Amino acid sequence: MCALLKRGAFDWTDVIMYTIGVWDGHDSGAVLLKDGEIAYAANEERFTKRKLEINFPSNAISAAIRNAGIKPTDIERAAFTTTEFSKTIERVFPIIKENYYQFRRRKMLKPGPFDIKHNHWLKYAMTSIGPLPGCVAVSRASIAKNLMKSGIGNIKIDTVEHHTAHAATAAFTSGFDRALVITLDGVGDGLCGSVSTFENKKLERRLSINARDSLGMFFEQVTNIVGMRELEDEGKVMAMACYSYPFQQEENKLHGFYDVTGTRIRARYGWHKQYRMLENIAWSMPREQFSYMAQQILESCLVKFISNCIDRYGIRNIALAGGVFANVKANMLIRRMDNVDKWYVFPHMGDGGIALGSALYSEYLHTGKCSYKFSAYTGESYTQDHTEQIVKSDRSLSYSLETPMEQAAHAAELISKGNYLMWFQGRMEYGPRALGDRSIIAPADSESVKEKLNLYVKKREWYQPFAPSVLESEVKNIVEYDGKGYDRYMTMAYMVKKDLRDKLKSVIHIDGSARPQMVGAENPTYMELLKKVRKETGLGIVLNTSFNLHGFPIVMTPEDAIATMKATKTRYMFMNNLFITNKAGV
């Protein structure tokens, strides 16, 4: 028997069941369920330092096993997702996905017109094909072979369909007993979306949307055409759109590219033709106008589609997942719909979250469990001793020991005096956002600090806004909060109250919106910091941006954090009870 006996238990039937969830595509990762609870979740990029890693998550699997203190052979079941034709081919010939990764991230010279390995036509031709006979068997054999390299052999392996994995993340972590579960992305297993009902502890697919009609692919193409990286910079397109003058729908040159009738989304053109048409339209206008048009099309289609789905199925609580729902502005319009009672967006909504979806759906199939208390703090953590050893041996750093409460007060004092600082605590977050464990934090009212962060530390485009962390108890005083759901994960935009916009210049976008993390008891030290900031400044809010160098994943280890501190000449860092000063910091 591969399961591990609980320590101290004498009942031989009382065993711990371990399931590993694996995703080996864009933003690969691994998740470990221990007796049906989420024990560990992380993405491979944090280990390899390659943003949105595509290779098999061997490091994340090893870390999950190490964290649980078990042997690879203690794992009894594995689950993976996506067996479409292109993914299966990539599993057999990984060089294909590496070529696309280098091309997509623009880590190579611009390919010529006859470079067949590096162009979009190949991608569109390949990924539009769904699963074919034999794909499941070949994919399963590839996953089994790779698991075997991590020491995990002779286990049951479940295959989970791509949008089912997305849907499982949204439905099972939403806290809803009854919800309409909607997934929308670029493409996965021949589909770009799905609608399911979740009620009476059953998740049931009601409709699927063909890959050809993909709104995600549309936005991906727009991102590429405006000179940004597809599957990575879609948020920048959304941000840039706010700098355009507004159009009426009728003036929008992309009007007619998509049609929503009832619960059907229909693209007017196939992917190849759509790309050519978009290129031609973009040629004659500034990027921000083109971005605005694309954002407007996306928003209007989503609102109409979701509203029609709610009316059709009569369920007013919605749970959303899939990369399209990374668009916080579109999410805001969905939230405001009259027929939405409560909303939930799974925090790791893109493909980076489907290792979890695979594991949760596998557990659902075997045990019927369909409700989880989700926490984003599921990754690596490091002891104070480990951290102290590293800092002690580095003469360019000085440090002192502080309790968590002392750190909160000290950090708040520095922030209220106009400093930014690095904040590294506890377990690493799962998902695209830094949520107060691997964060860079700064005053919410200082435009000069915002400029400094943008130009010298994060090296981001000027039009990208920073997001705030806000005390949960104070959200209603800061944004136009409607009570339809709390957002602890920065998945939703809200309009900031007009009388506060001048005081919160570094955390709001040009349209007056913000994407807040609402902080409560799930992160007590960070909550305490915000309380102290409120005492110093009158408002429990700080700027919170991810702790990383431009183009790299969020830091994972103390070593990563110190290297980033030095590279950005940052003066202050709070790390696991240590207050660290970089002597060369400015």
Ligand SMILES: [Fe+2]
């Ligand atoms: Fe997806």
